[in-house]
Amino acid sequence: MRLSDVLHQDAALDRLQRAITAGRMPHAYLFSGPEGIGKEMTAVRLASLLLCSSPSQTPPPKSVTTNVRHWNEACGTCVDCDLMRAGNHPDYHRIYRTLNKVHPDRDVQKRKATELGIDVIRHFFIEKAGLRPSRDRAKVFVIAEGDKLNASSQNAMLKTLEEPPEKSYIILLSASGDLLLDTTRSRCHQVSFRYLPTEFVANLLIQRHSADTVQARFLSELSQGSAGKAIQFFELGVYDLLEPTLQGVARASDDPLSLASVLLDNAKKLAAKIKSRGKDEPDDEDGADLNTSRLGQFIVLAVVGTILRDVQRTLAGVSPASLDNSPAIKQLARNATSTSLRTAVRAVNTAEYQIGRNAQVQLVFDVVSIAIGQALSSRAVSV
Ligand SMILES: [Zn+2]
Structure with missing residues (x-):
């Protein structure tokens, strides 16, 4: 030591x-x-x-x-x-x-x-x-x-x-x-103490937890440079939520409430996993139900935020930080403008804040999904 x-x-x-x-x-x-x-x-x-x-x-x-x-x-x-x-x-x-x-x-x-x-x-x-x-x-x-x-x-x-x-x-x-x-x-x-470089976190996931490169890159970006969080996300199988979330985001301009229901569903799945894992850890056995649900909701919103940041980077002509070469991200970037994306990212931040203040989660997810839907169809509207 x-x-x-x-x-x-x-x-x-x-x-x-x-x-x-x-x-x-x-x-x-x-x-x-x-x-x-x-x-x-x-x-x-x-x-x-x-x-x-x-x-x-x-x-x-x-x-x-x-x-x-x-x-x-x-x-x-x-x-x-x-x-x-x-x-x-x-x-x-x-x-x-x-x-x-x-x-x-x-x-x-x-x-x-x-x-x-x-x-x-x-x-x-x-x-x-x-x-x-x-x-x-x-x-x-x-x-x-x-x-x-x-x-x-x-x-x-x-x-x-x-x-x-x-x-x-x-x-x-x-x-x-x-x-x-x-x-x-x-x-x-x-x-x-500072956030760790995401590349270092990704390597840690690959070397110590045998994560594959694509997953490691996504989770390190999602954790924004916290090794502890990235490992927790890996163990909770957060990467499996990416595909349904991406599909929900892609559909959001036509059907925003289906994104909201994907988010709600993912948050519940995560909360159940967090709760069942908690039982093996005597030090943290009584993480209250409310905290568990909230943590699930935060992670789900963080996944959306990471997707939107990748779309922003693609639109700006920079390669995405977490999902390189994703056709879904490229498609999303074609339909958005940088101004509308900023609005969508702000909506995610607001949703995180409201979850932290115990707002009604269904309502929060509906509002954020509608904002994302509008942002991702803004180019079609403005043309
Ligand atoms: Zn000694």
Whole structure:
């Protein structure tokens, strides 16, 4: 578990390495950036380094663009490194919603963990941070679902964030620092993580998950550079939704409501798959039904958005990012204008926003489908 395993996040690694070498490691970090791009991977490796009993310092690896002179890594062979690898180092604490299931209070155990609640934060974070490290070097807390912290949890954490007990390090993970209270954010040193290059994500799908090239390219584009999301899409079989969606979009100018029903149908299929997969993962077993349905609806809209972006690129004379040489995309581009496509893309964005606000999904899908239908027949109308 080496920090240099983290790829395409050189700026973040650079900052961490400088702080470690200078002996000025902040006690509270906020790692911010979209889901699935390496924040937690980095946090675990940083924890490993902080807990290792004989860390090494070498010149930086060639794979990283940096001008730091010293590169710090865990040794990989000491007892602490073994414990970290085995996932049971006593001074490493991962904090997440469903820890409530192992909380000593029966009532807390029974609650649905839709948020990272104050009971979990008090028992597993604040109280534990106050104890001495078991192995004397440090204690590291990775708050994995920072965006699920509610206001009372964050208020309860403030004192620990401001004056962490000696040798305690806190790494808060968040999709966007803006989702946290100002008071939380201002007590942490923020390190931003970036989207990964889509080509890198596509290769990852091909090499580690045996995806074929066409599927890998589409899913990496759909994920917009999040390896975590691309892998999730692959496992959920999102690629199988592409063909029916493409056909629905192609028919939308004549029959927009048939596109709406394709979207609704696909979203339901996805939600069922997400739900059945969730049951195998004890950490996330109670993803509420609403969240599952919503995630399905978001993915379905993202597929439409990716198709429209490809049509836009084709119309602009650039080769499509995800579906190269698709006759369907070329046909769609012949019937659209760039102005009408922009309107359609905006309609998809609006639909995503409304889904996020719990709008009635059938209505949202009807409206977006009608907008797409109009956009894709605009050339015929205007001629
Ligand atoms: Zn070690």
